[in-house]
Structures are given as structure tokens and as C-alpha cells.
Amino acid sequence: MSVDTATVAKIASLARIKVSEAEIEAMVPELNGILAWVEQLGEVDTSQVEPMTAVIPNTLRLRDDVIDADPLTGGDKRDAVLANAPAAQHGFFGVPKVIE
Amino acid sequence: MSTYRIQGATGDWEVVIGLEVHAQVTSNSKLFSSSATAFGAEPNSQVSLIDAAMPGMLPVPNRECIRQAVRTGMAIEAQINKWSRFDRKNYFYADLPQGYQISQLYHPLVGEGSLTIEADEKAGIPADKVIGIERIHVEQDAGKLMHDQHPTMSYVDLNRSGVALMEIVSRPDMTSPAEAGAYVAKLRQILRYVGSCDGNMDQGSMRCDVNVSVRKPGEPFGTRTETKNVNSVRFVMQTIEHEASRQVDVLESGGKIVQETRLFDPTTGSTRSMRSKEDAHDYRYFPDPDLLPLELDDAFLEACRASLPELPDAKRARYEGELGLSAYNAAVLTADVDTFAWFEALLAETASAQGKQPAEVAKQAANWLISEFFGALNKLGKSLEDSPISHEQAAELLALVGKGTISGSIAKQVLETMFETGDNAGVIVEREGLKQESDTGAIEAKVDEILAANADKVAQYREGKVALFGFFVGQTMKAMAGKGNPQVVNEILKAKLG
Amino acid sequence: MTELTELGVAQIRDGVAGGDFTAVEVAEAFNANVAAAQEALNAFIIATPEKAIEAAQATDAKRAKGEALGKMGGVPIGMKDLFATFDVQTTAASHMLEGFKPQYESTVSQKLWDAGAGMLGKLNLDQFAMGSSNETSYFGNVISPWKRNDGGNAALAPGGSSGGSSAALAARLCPAATGTDTGGSIRQPAAFTGTTGIKPTYGRCSRWGVVAFASSLDQAGPMARSVQDCAIMLEAMAGFDAKDSTSLDLPVPNWEAALSGDMKGKKVGIPKEYRVDGLDDDVAKSWDDGIAWLKDAGAEIVEISLPHTKYALPTYYIIAPAEASSNLARYDGVRYGLRDLPDGANLQDMYAATRAAGFGPEVKRRILIGTYVLSAGFYDAYYTQAQKVRALIAQDFAKAFEQCDVILAPTAPSAAFGLGENVDDPLKMYLNDVFAVPASLAGLPAMSVPAGLNREGLPLGLQVIGKAFDEQGVLNAGLALEQRAQFAAKPEKWW
Secondary structure (H helix, E strand, C coil): CCCCHHHHHHHHHHCCCCCCHHHHHHHHHHHHHHHHHHHHHHHCCCCCCCCCCCCCCCCCCCECCCCCCCCCCCCCCHHHHHCCCCCEECCEEEEECCCC | CCCCCEEECCEEEEEEEEEEEEEECCCCECCCCCCECCCCCCCCCCCCCCCCCCCCCCCCCEHHHHHHHHHHHHHCCCCECCEECCEEEECCCCCCCCCEEEECCCCCCECCEEEEECCEHHHCECCCEEEEEEEEEEEECCCEEECCCCCCEEEEECCCCCCEEEEEEECCCECCHHHHHHHHHHHHHHHHHHCCCCCCHHHCCEEEEEEEEEECCCCCCCCCEEEEEECCHHHHHHHHHHHHHHHHHHHHCCCCCCCCEEEEECCCCEEEECHHHCCCCCCCCEECCCCCCEECCHHHHHHHHHCCCCCHHHHHHHHHHCCCCCHHHHHHHHCCHHHHHHHHHHHHHHHHHHCCCHHHHHHHHHHHHHHHHHHHHHHHCCCHHHCCCCHHHHHHHHHHHHCCCCCHHHHHHHHHHHHHHCCCHHHHHHHCCCCCECCHHHHHHHHHHHHHHCHHHHHHHHCCCHHHHHHHHHHHHHHCCCCECHHHHHHHHHHHHC | CCCHHHCCHHHHHHHHHHCCCCHHHHHHHHHHHHHHHHHHHCCEEEECHHHHHHHHHHHHHHHHCCCCCCCCCCCEEEEECCECECCECCCCCCCCCCCCCCCCCCHHHHHHHHCCCEEEEEECCCHHHCCCCCCCCCCCCCCCCCCCCCCCCCCECCCCCCHHHHHHHHCCCCCEEEEEECCCCCHHHHHHHCCEEEECCCCCCCCCCECCCCCCCCEEEEEECCHHHHHHHHHHHCCCCCCCCCCCCCCCCCCCCCCCCCCCCCEEEEEHHHCCCCCCHHHHHHHHHHHHHHHHCCCEEEEECCCCHHHHHHHHHHHHHHHHHHHHHHCCCCCCCCCCCCCCCCHHHHHHHHHHHHCCHHHHHHHHHHHHHHCCCCHHHHHHHHHHHHHHHHHHHHHHCCCCCEEEEECCCCCCCECCCCCCCHHHHHHHHCCCHHHHHCCCCEEEEEEEECCCCCEEEEEEEECCCCHHHHHHHHHHHHHHHCCCCCCCCCC
């Protein structure tokens, strides 16, 4: 499978990265080189193999339902949450107006 | 089969409806962080670093949310998957801080199940109908955007971001607005019984994505549209009505239905295309590498099952069978958690106050609750939750009637006084001298007076105008200020009138 | 007395505890080196001398009161700028996060401070840890302190992505530094600079508060100038963290106390597939040296096979970009970091402009690859297939470890290359991690120790890969190599 300029433009749009025509042109051969290389995986017979789910055997722990159990995972910290916001206003994050 | 049809210019059209219900899981803290879930808090006050997707933040799942979803699955007799996992659904939106929603696509927690909606002739549901439920998966809610605070900006509040939702996906088994409405109502009833969702649709705890398509009978499914976030049973029905006729209009005028996301506008009762979500959907789902597969053991599942309450269908059957209630009363009393809880408490108190088995007093309690008490509450504009009197107080009142201390009509009067004063029934009866008079001597004396004063009517009665009996009863009761025991009054009157 | 900046973790810890010098003296010495080298090496994105002094004062005060000092008491360290540090700029070497001051501290850095370490500064790295030469940092290349012995003055790569860490260690700007390893980012820079680093078993060190690159691969680890120093620091960094769902709920062993270079009764596996065609002669020779050293230490050498080795890199370059494309979606200009809002832009325009301006070319390249391999119609062919091959690679290791206790291999296929040599060819750059990536895909502990110098006078590293949870086995084999390699070379100071 290889990509053309239209595909690269579409991927860039999905990834929300603005790219110029010239950047797209440059990326097409680069991405095709990488994709052609990774496609050698197709040689491997994996018909009897389950995809890896956990790299080290381990089970998912579930936590107790306790509010603000740990200050690092709990709420009630609006100032900390908004401290780095480019456009914090009245306790909200501001974004360009969205029309739904 | 429902016979709901849209009559178009080219003939009749069937409607096919599938619903995706997002139900907020009842939990103290969020699905993957420990911030609170309470409704109506100050903006961004219930947001953790995790909910705001700060760099390096990681999710840890809340056991209670998993437990509630499993219990819900059990309540719709669904397959519970002991091995499931979380996937990321990738898309960009201002209410989605991570740039992906943690959801379950490939291996949901709950598989195939179903629920039954009851026949309702009036609504056009001729018979009970089983609606298939494809799956229930657990996922994160998004934040909230506010558009009215600033001329050029929208404001983002992440309080809701990361709250646990169950997405309950039905099969496209519904064919009329009424069936869809009944499905949502039944689902809500089950969720509230189970306690996994409070069902507060006005607070957004339950929201429906309504998938609608139309087709000519016998033809394959048409292209569907999805109307997002419809938040009441009535609006769900309106959405379907509007969307179905819109689609018929489009098709009959030679157009095509576009598979798209639409928005319901409650003020106009219509739907419109949602511009912001028109992007090509390619969510690039893949297993969330921050989370391991979710594996549930038998002990966990057993505990979930053991904690399930009696469910609506079973309860209704028991009310009719064991308690001997009418189908109507059983349906009314099992409609909601608050109602049956009140009824069952009242029933227990009433039985013990009168030294009887619940089944012996169930009809009395049910009839009184539905015909007297609900009416009285209605007049006050109150619901059971904020009833001015407790079920213990109500049981005392019923016991007074049951033992013949007061009559049914006096009981109404006592209830009103109880509402006004909060006093117990016994106290009121005592204070206001409302005890029923059963002493035959006293009643005989009154009856004699009445018969003497109405000699002409006595004569007419004896000549065969037996309908006058009621007149004599009324006069006697009036003379006794309503306190005469109606049974004794009847007996004495009958004897005296010959 | 030797210069304080020549000392390692154990020596500083013991010296401070024993009163040979104060922690403040140590911090001041390293602070001075950091400042002096900044312009030439660019190893730090920011220096935080006051943090180093503050921690040192606390250690000295504790000692004065007769209180026990922590595992890292009095040791100033460099912190890779991928770890969130409270109210101290944390950038992942990106323009996107320039100026970002986390209101939280990563679990690993907090553990280090709790153990008595102090922070000299935030170390430069490849942007979002994506790179093998530290040439993708928004804050400029890190220059290796090493030079070839050809009399030329070519600037060399310190390796990547932990290039700031490796350069700072080699140049004696710090006695130890944190690293993170997704596909070799601790081991390859260690090999390039004659330093030592270990990537523990996946899940040993909490990922909480570490800017994510590829979640199923990312693992923090220590970098230092000796095996013992790595053992000490790893003890301070590792441990169960309930905030990380993939964290291992295991006690932290006392690795330092159990260190032993005696390999009697141990079997060392030599993977035949790593002896690739055209393997650099010097690298091949150092590998043979390593085999001889471990034999000398008492080990039995066995040939093993890891048949899916050649598929490891392509597998990695599907899985890592796929995870990264999603992990980096949060950088959208809404809650923190860069916002680029062109006139009249709507929300989606803002995202696209912000991400175009905030990410460098290599980050964009990987996000695009990751987006593509996950997109509709391609997911199974790329991602699912890669996760299946990954399972096969892990199985290869499991089978090999039925025959041996540890595996010995080169860390990288070559010594450090010149800056700019590989930047125009992403594939050539990726190939640098050919020996490092398999262990990452299998989540296994692996370390690099210096083996000697090549004919150009540049360091080469040897890699030890161990069984899951067996950091001790890896450290011990590393120690056996270290004792015999007697690596004492250091870059001549030119900065």
C-alpha cells in the first residue's frame, strides 16, 4: 500500500496538522519509504497468533470508588488545572466559538 | 407487529428505529480518576489532572463503575464478558481533552441481552414485544461547551469529562415512536431498580442517540440518520416522528438520505444537521495501551448477581400473583423505585399494625395509596419523595380504617389534617372526636328520630320505593356527623324498616 | 582529593554520609560544570542550580541532626525533560510545551527527591523522545563531548532520545541522570557516550507524570557511570504506583546489595540473528570481547536463536507511531502549551495551526504514520499484524530464556555518528535501534555498559538483556563486563 498526495492530505487533516502543498509533496516519498519497509511484516505467518495484549503478564487493577482519594488523581483543584491554559476565563477554558 | 406507518404520496413507509442510550453510571468518582461526579458543581471544580489530560496522566478504572455495568447487564439477562478491554476512539473536539475517548469497541463488557416492552393498545403496541440489546459498554463522558457567555469564544467546562457512562445499544427492533418511548421508559425503570443510573434525563444522566431510517414494507433497511443527545422520552418520540416524515419527504421528492449526525431542537420539535460533526468519521479505534485487559473473576460476578434486586417484571408478577393486586395497580406500583419502595414499606407497616399477613392487607394498601394518597399528594403538588407524612404514619391511618375505628370517608379528612399538621392519625381522631360510633343503642336512637321525622318517606319505602334506603342512611350518618359505623347503621335501618 | 565531579552516585552518597564533603559542595561543583558546558554541549534545556542547592542543604541539615540520609542523599542529578516537575518548565523538548509548568510532580522524580537527590536541571532530549541522535529537539542539538581521534572537529551525536542525559554524564555535568527508553533511548545514548544505563522490566518504574510517547513501550530508567550507581538509582526510581495501571505490584529488590560479578553457573545466550551482515568490525570485536569476559567470569556461553529479530524494527515503527499519534492528540492548544490561533480561525483550524507550529518534523512524521496505520481499512493489516509479530518476538525471548539466563549483544550497530549524517534519511536513523528495540517490544530489562573504544576512539556499548523481573541478573552480568572492560576513557575537555 502506498500513499499519494491526497492520502497524505487526508491523514494530516485527521491528525489535525496543517501542512502546505510543498510539505505534502516532500512527505509522500518519505512515508512511502517507511510504509514499504514496515510492510515486510506481511511475510510473517501469524494465522495462529493472538495479538499481544499485555507486554508483561499483569492484571488490570480496579480502584475503590472514593472521591479525591489522592490529591494527584482527584478534583477540586481548578487553579492547578487552569494554570497553564492559553485562554482561561471565569474558570473556563476559552476556545474559538464553536457552532454545533 | 406495530402498524405505525408514514403515509407518503407514494404509499406507506415503515420506520426502523435503533437507540443508543448513554446512561451515567451512579458512582461517587469518575471512571478513571477520583474526582467527584456530582451534578451542578462550579465549572472545572471537579476536574483532576487526569480529566484535563495533562501530559503524563494515566487512567485507573473505578471498580464501582464496572460493577454497576455488570449488574445492569445481568438485569437485561445479557452475556457478561469476563474478558473485555478498553479502546481509544480518536477524534478532536474541545470537550474531549485527551483527543480520544476511552470506550470499548472490540470487546465490550456486556454482550447480547434484551428487554420486554408491555402491550399498550392505546399507544399502538398491540402485544408485549422483546427488544434486543446488542451490547453495553463502559466509556468516558465528554466535557461541556458553553456558547452564550462570550461573543467570539466558547467556554469549556470539564466537570463531566471522564464521568462513567454505559452505552446501551439496542437492535433496530423498534418500528414506532411509541415502541421507542416504551423502550426508553422500560430501560430507565430497570436502571433505577438496579441502581446503576439515576435516570435523571433532565440532568443529562440518560441521553439517547436516535437512529432512524424508513423503508417501504418488505424492502431492505434505508440509510439512517443519528440524532444525538435527545434527553426525554417525549423528545425521543418527537425526534422519530419528525425524522421519519422528513426522510419520507426527501425520498419522495427524489432525494437521498445522507448518513449524518443530527440535532434535535426541542423548541421546534424538529431535527437539523449538526455542522460541527460533519467531518469524515475515522475514529482509529485501537486498544488503550495505558490499560490492561479487564478480567473479571467468578467471585466478582457472583457478588454482582447476588446484589441484584427484584426486577420490574418479576415484581409486577408477584404483586398480581402473591398479593392479588389488579394488573393496573401492580403496574402503577412497580413503575418506579420510589413508588414500590413506599408501597412495600407501607404494606409491611400496615400488616404489622393490623396483625395480618401482607397479602391480606395488600389490596387495601394499594387501593388507598393509588386512589387516595397519590391524589392528595397531587393536590399539594408533591411527590412521594417529599411526602409530608411517612409510611409509618400512613400505616397507622390504614390500621384505624382496617379495625373499624374510623370510616373510609373520615380517613380522607384525617389524611388532610395529617398533611396540614403532621400529627399522627390516632392523635387527630382522638382530638377531633372522629371515632366511629358502633354502639347499637345510640344508633337506634338516632334512627328512630330520623324515621319519625320522615314518616312519609318511610311509607313510600314500605310501598316499594326501596331506593329511598340510601336516603335514610345518609340522614342517619349526617345526624351522627359521619361517625356512625356504616355497617351497623345499615343493619339497624334494615331491621326497623322491615 | 579527586574532583567532586568525577565521583559517582555511591561515592557521593558515602562521602556525604561520612562527612568527607558536604552535599552543598557537591551541588556547587556540578552546578558550575553545568553552567560552563551549557553553550558548547546544550545538554540542558534549563538549569535549576537553586533546586540542587536546596536539596543539598536539606541533606546536610539532616546529617547535622544525625538523621538517616536517603538512598540518593546528597546526589545531584539531571532530570530528562520528559518528567513533569512541579512548577518547573517541562517541555519534552518541544515548542508545543515551551513554558509549560506542571502543577504536579512525576512519580519517578518525586521518588528521587524523596530519596535525597537534587535537581541540576532539565535535560535536553529528542522531541517527545522521538529520535536516536538528539537532533529533533526544538531547543537545539545536544553535542556529544566525545570527538573522533582523527584530529577533525566533527560534532558527534550523543545518541537519543536521552542525549542530554548521556552527554551530561560523559562530560561530568552530573553523576547520574534519568532516562526513558521506548526503543533504545537509554541504552543507545549510553553506548554512544561510554556511560551506563538500564531499562528495567516494563512496569517497574511508574509512567505517571512522564510525557507519553508510546505507552506500551515507555519505561524510565537510570543512567550513570557505573553499574552500581545504576543499581542504587533504580532502587530509588522503581516501585509500585497505584496511579499507573501497568505498574508492577512487586517489592523493589535491594539490587545494590546483591550485586555480584561472579557468573559461575550462569548461561549467557548469544543470539545468532544479531550477527547481521556487514556488522561493524569494531562492534563485532567488542561483542567477542564481551563473550570472553563473561566466560572469564564463570559463565557458560550458549548460542540462541531469536528468529523474528529482523521484524522487530518494522513492528516497532508501527506500534510506537500508532500509540504516539493518539498520545499526542492532547496537545491541542486548549488547556496548556502552545496555541496558534490565526485570524478568523475556528476550533479545528486552531488545532491544525497549533499542531503544525508546535511539533517538529520527526514528531509530525510519526504522528502521520501512526494515524495512517490506524485508519479505517488499514488497522488489521498494520496494527493487528504488528501486535501479533510482537507476540512472536516475545515468544522468541521466552524460548531463548529456557536455555540461558541473560543475553549478550551489542547495544548499537555502530559508534556515535556525526550530527547531520542521518537526518535526511529517517530509515537509516531508525536502523540505529536494531539491537535495542527487540527487548523493548518484549518489555524485558536490558542495560548497556561501556566495552571499550573503537578505532576512532569512540565508545562502544555492550547490551545485556534479561528475563522479565530479573534486573539483578542483568546488573550482575553488567558488573562482570564492567569489571573486565576496565573502561576508564573519558572525553577530553574541549568545551
